Amino acid sequence: MNFADQVCKVVEMKGPLVVGMDPHLELLPPYLLEKWLRERGNNLQALAYCVMEFGELVIEAIHDIVGFVKFQMAFYELLGVPGLMVLKNLVDRAREKGLTVILDGKRNDIASTAACYARAYLSGIEYPLERSIPSFWDVDALTVNPYFGEDGLTPFFEEAKKVNKGLFVVCRTTNPSAPFLQDEGREEKVYFKVARLVERMGEKMIGDSGFSSAGIVVGATYPEDLRMLRAEFPSLLFLIPGVGAQGGGLETLRFAFRDDGMGALVNVSRGVLFAYRESGKLDGRGFERLVRTKSIDYQERFRELQR
Amino acid sequence: MNFADQVCKVVEMKGPLVVGMDPHLELLPPYLLEKWLRERGNNLQALAYCVMEFGELVIEAIHDIVGFVKFQMAFYELLGVPGLMVLKNLVDRAREKGLTVILDGKRNDIASTAACYARAYLSGIEYPLERSIPSFWDVDALTVNPYFGEDGLTPFFEEAKKVNKGLFVVCRTTNPSAPFLQDEGREEKVYFKVARLVERMGEKMIGDSGFSSAGIVVGATYPEDLRMLRAEFPSLLFLIPGVGAQGGGLETLRFAFRDDGMGALVNVSRGVLFAYRESGKLDGRGFERLVRTKSIDYQERFRELQR
Numbered sequence: 001m002n003f004a005d006q007v008c009k010v011v012e013m014k015g016p017l018v019v020g021m022d023p024h025l026e027l028l029p030p031y032l033l034e035k036w037l038r039e040r041g042n043n044l045q046a047l048a049y050c051v052m053e054f055g056e057l058v059i060e061a062i063h064d065i066v067g068f069v070k071f072q073m074a075f076y077e078l079l080g081v082p083g084l085m086v087l088k089n090l091v092d093r094a095r096e097k098g099l100t101v102i103l104d105g106k107r108n109d110i111a112s113t114a115a116c117y118a119r120a121y122l123s124g125i126e127y128p129l130e131r132s133i134p135s136f137w138d139v140d141a142l143t144v145n146p147y148f149g150e151d152g153l154t155p156f157f158e159e160a161k162k163v164n165k166g167l168f169v170v171c172r173t174t175n176p177s178a179p180f181l182q183d184e185g186r187e188e189k190v191y192f193k194v195a196r197l198v199e200r201m202g203e204k205m206i207g208d209s210g211f212s213s214a215g216i217v218v219g220a221t222y223p224e225d226l227r228m229l230r231a232e233f234p235s236l237l238f239l240i241p242g243v244g245a246q247g248g249g250l251e252t253l254r255f256a257f258r259d260d261g262m263g264a265l266v267n268v269s270r271g272v273l274f275a276y277r278e279s280g281k282l283d284g285r286g287f288e289r290l291v292r293t294k295s296i297d298y299q300e301r302f303r304e305l306q307r
Numbered sequence: 308m309n310f311a312d313q314v315c316k317v318v319e320m321k322g323p324l325v326v327g328m329d330p331h332l333e334l335l336p337p338y339l340l341e342k343w344l345r346e347r348g349n350n351l352q353a354l355a356y357c358v359m360e361f362g363e364l365v366i367e368a369i370h371d372i373v374g375f376v377k378f379q380m381a382f383y384e385l386l387g388v389p390g391l392m393v394l395k396n397l398v399d400r401a402r403e404k405g406l407t408v409i410l411d412g413k414r415n416d417i418a419s420t421a422a423c424y425a426r427a428y429l430s431g432i433e434y435p436l437e438r439s440i441p442s443f444w445d446v447d448a449l450t451v452n453p454y455f456g457e458d459g460l461t462p463f464f465e466e467a468k469k470v471n472k473g474l475f476v477v478c479r480t481t482n483p484s485a486p487f488l489q490d491e492g493r494e495e496k497v498y499f500k501v502a503r504l505v506e507r508m509g510e511k512m513i514g515d516s517g518f519s520s521a522g523i524v525v526g527a528t529y530p531e532d533l534r535m536l537r538a539e540f541p542s543l544l545f546l547i548p549g550v551g552a553q554g555g556g557l558e559t560l561r562f563a564f565r566d567d568g569m570g571a572l573v574n575v576s577r578g579v580l581f582a583y584r585e586s587g588k589l590d591g592r593g594f595e596r597l598v599r600t601k602s603i604d605y606q607e608r609f610r611e612l613q614r
Contacts, residue, residue, distance in 0.1 A: 024419070026435045033435065042438050074416055074423035078432065080443025081391050088388060106415050108452055109381055110482045112331070116381035125385065128333045128340065131349050136387025145415055147454050147477060149484030170454060175417045177456030181500070185491045193488070 002207030003141060003166035004215075004237055008262055010067035010100055015299035016257075016306070018068040018102065019291075020241070020269030021058065021090065023051045023075050027274045029284020048082035051075070055090040058273065061288040062295050063097035070102040070239075070267050071139075091139055101139045102239070102265075106170055107156075108145035114152050118142070118159035141166030143217055143239070146194045150201065157201050157214060166237075167214045169198045172229070174219030174242030191225070192232075199233050211237050211263065220266075223252035230255055230263065238264045244271030254305045261306030268298055309514030310448060310473035311522075311544055315569055317374035317407055322606035323564075323613070325375040325409065326598075327548070327576030328365065328397065330358045330382050334581045336591020355389035358382070362397040365580060368595040369602050370404035377409040377546075377574050378446075398446055408446045409546070409572075413477055414463075415452035421459050425449075425466035448473030450524055450546070453501045457508065464508050464521060473544075474521045476505045479536070481526030481549030498532070499539075506540050518544050518570065527573075530559035537562055537570065545571045551578030561612045568613030575605055 025033075025047065033050055040046035059069070076087035094101050107117040119125055121142045124134040144156050146169050153169065160167050172182060172191040182191040195216050202214030215237030218229055229238070238256050243266055256264035275294045276287035332340075332354065340357055347353035366376070383394035401408050414424040426432055428449045431441040451463050453476050460476065467474050479489060479498045489498040502523055509521030522544030525536055536545070545563050550573055563571035582601045583594035 022420070025432065037436070042436055042440065044432075044440055044443055047432075047440075072416075072420055074414070074420045074427070078423040078427040078443075080427070081388060081395060083443075084391055085388050106452075107381070108413050108415070109379075110480065113329070113379055113381045116385040120381070120385040120387070125332065125351075125354075129344070129349055133349065133351055133354075136351055136385075136390075145413075145452050145454050147452050147488060148480050148482055149487030149489070151482050151484040152480075173417065173455050173459075175455055175458050177458040180456030180504070181454060181497055182456070184493065184497050184500070186493060190488055190491050190497070193491070197487070 002164055002205070003213035004205070004211035005207035005209045006100065007166070007237060007265065008209040008211060011262060011265070014065060014067040016264055016266050016302050017066055017295060017298045018070050018239070018265045018267040019058065019062055019066050019272050019295060020070045020072060020267045021055055022072045022269040022273070023054055024270070027270065027277065028054055029276060029287045031283040031285050044079050045082045048079045048086045051079065051083065052086040052089060055086070056093060057288040058291055059090070059094050059097055059099070061292040063099055065292070065299065066099070066295050068100045068102060068265055069094050070104050073103060073105040088137065091137060102141045102143070102166070102168065103137065103139040104143045106143050106145045108147055108152060110148060111151050111155055114148070115155035115159065118156045122165045123159040123163045141168060143168045143170060145170050146197070150197060153197070153201060157205070160213060161205055165213070168217050168239040169194060169214065171195050171198070171216035172218045172222060172225050174221040178219070195229055195233050195236065199236055202235070206235055209262070211235055215239055217241065218256070220249070220252055220256070223255060226252060227255040230258065234258060239267065240264055241267045243268050250301060250305065253302070257306050266302055272298065309471055309512070310520035311512070311518035312514035312516045313407065314473070314544060314572065315516040315518060318569060318572070321372060321374040323571055323573050323609050324373055324602060324605045325377050325546070325572045325574040326365065326369055326373050326579050326602060327377050327379060327574045328362055329379045329576040329580065330361055331577070331581070334577065334584065335361055336583060336594045338590040338592050351386050352389045355386045355393045358386065358390065359393040359396060362393070363400060364595040365598055366397065366401050366404055366406070368599040370406055372599070372606065373406070373602050375407045375409060375572055376401050377411050380410060380412040395444065398444060409448045409450070409475065410444065410446040411450045413450050413452045415454055415459060417455060418458050418462055421455070422462035422466065425463045429472045430466040430470045448475060450475045450477060452477050453504070457504060460504070460508060464512070467520060468512055472520070475524050475546040476501060476521065478502050478505070478523035479525045479529060479532050481528040485526070485529070502536055502540050502543065506543055509542070513542055516569070518542055522546055524548065525563070527556070527559055527563070530562055533559060534562040537565065541565060546574065547571055548574045550575050557608055557612065560609070564613050573609055579605065
């Protein structure tokens with residue numbers, strides 16, 4: 001099934017919430033961190049086990065009420081190969097539980113190298129083998145960075161298309177310095193040019209839903225941009241980070257949805273994962289119940305915005 | 308020792324050649340690929356073993372005559388966790404042999420996430436532990452992508468500075484689509500703004516050599532840009548890909564060096580690694596002797612350009 005169509009189906013069933021699996025070490029439930037450090041010592045393997053148990057508890061708590069998870073690779077790469085093995089386990093677990101998995105790696109390079117990234121995460125290896133080997137990571141969608149321009153993106157589009165998977169090209173980021181480069185441009189701002197490029201390159205990836213499997217990452221911290229991009233690019237799915245911790249307000253998200261309530265996936269990380277920190281339960285025991293409550297809460301609030 | 312000073316010392320001793328450890332599967336010596344696929348079957352682990360042996364042979368062949376290796380992460384990520392374990396082994400092997408290791412990952416994100424990448428590859432984890440854990444990867448320098456602007460780069464600079472390591476910020480790429488985004492800009496082109504930003508952010512990383520430990524990646528395919536950037540930014544080290552396969556001519560490299568012959572590291576990947584393919588030895592046996600010959604050859608040609 002076309003990735004964009006799958007997304008729309010899941011949004012309709014469960015809502016547009018994406019739970020961002022960002023295991024900030026300093027925010028992990030202390031009871032869990034202490035347990036693993038005590039058992040395994042002060043090392044990467046202990047941290048990796050901790051992140052693994054944390055992730056499993058989150059997936060278990062949300063899989064029936066949330067459609068999407070996004071793994072930010074940096075948090076797993078931080079823990080070296082042990083961390084990447086945990087990432088692989090959690091990706092598999094999430095997919096087994098029926099979640100759509102977005103890998104947030106923001107990969108980027110020139111053509112032949114970009115093809116390696118695309119094959120690693122989306123499609124797999126064919127040449128020079130007798131039988132092809134499927135992608136090790138095998139996620140549903142990958143984020144990519146557009147700094148190289150069209151020919152750096154082409155291999156990602158080609159490989160994604162081959163296996164009906166998704167892409168989200170970083171377009172408008174949420175951070176204060178975002179305008180430095182993204183607002184440059186003579187006739188049109190860079191981020192706008194990027195959105196236009198993604199629209200054109202993804203034309204042949206449009207499904208029955210009218211959306212393309214190649215979308216863009218757009219922060220909610222710049223509401224006016226969100227509104228303009230939505231008006232100009234009806235076929236692009238928006239992946240929206242920056243809700244909660246990064247300062248984007250919920251109200252501005254209204255602009256991200258089309259009239260039919262479709263078109264945006266909204267990522268919340270800290271606001272869901274670490275809700276226990278505002279609950280008074282300082283050691284974090286039972287944090288997963290709050291993960292579930294918060295997720296239900298966000299889905300409901302998004303549903304109102306979709307109307 | 309300051310990273311830039313170390314670079315200058317090594318360039319003086321051995322020359323500016325960086326051997327790009329890019330194990331393109333379809334270019335690997337057939338005798339090696341066939342051996343591992345026969346022994347281990349048609350799977351990622353077999354390919355990883357093959358890439359491992361290939362990399363070990365290259366390092367053994369060049370370590371006394373070459374100062375720098377650059378690992379393009381995409382080729383290792385393609386092979387999943389087995390490939391990343393091989394990357395780790397080769398990075399360690401290269402450093403043991405005295406090579407300066409540049410990891411080409413082009414990582415990028417917002418502040419807190421960028422910090423994870425920087426800690427993963429350069430510095431290590433402190434908080435929330437009793438004793439800090441050193442970086443798993445522990446390379447000498449990392450490439451980063453500037454699409455997020457200054458605050459996305461800051462954590463990379465902070466962590467690199469803390470441990471006297473290096474950064475190369477992607478500035479001007481070698482591919483045909485590079486101008487799409489990099490030549491945008493009202494008063495100044497984006498790639499030029501990026502170079503200026505790196506210069507300012509790296510001011511406190513300048514060593515006795517007069518170079519900063521934060522340099523830029525500049526392709527050799529745009530000679531005029533190379534000349535302008537060299538004139539405008541005397542304190543920036545240039546990491547130059549695109550020599551040989553990507554179409555950059557050797558002659559244009561002259562512009563990359565300062566009058567004292569310093570300031571540029573020149574990466575050659577395919578032109579060194581897969582020289583056996585032009586030698587008539589089709590199965591690739593003994594390819595490492597040609598890797599060595601080609602490396603000596605490139606060092607000599609660069610030495611002439613440095614004059």
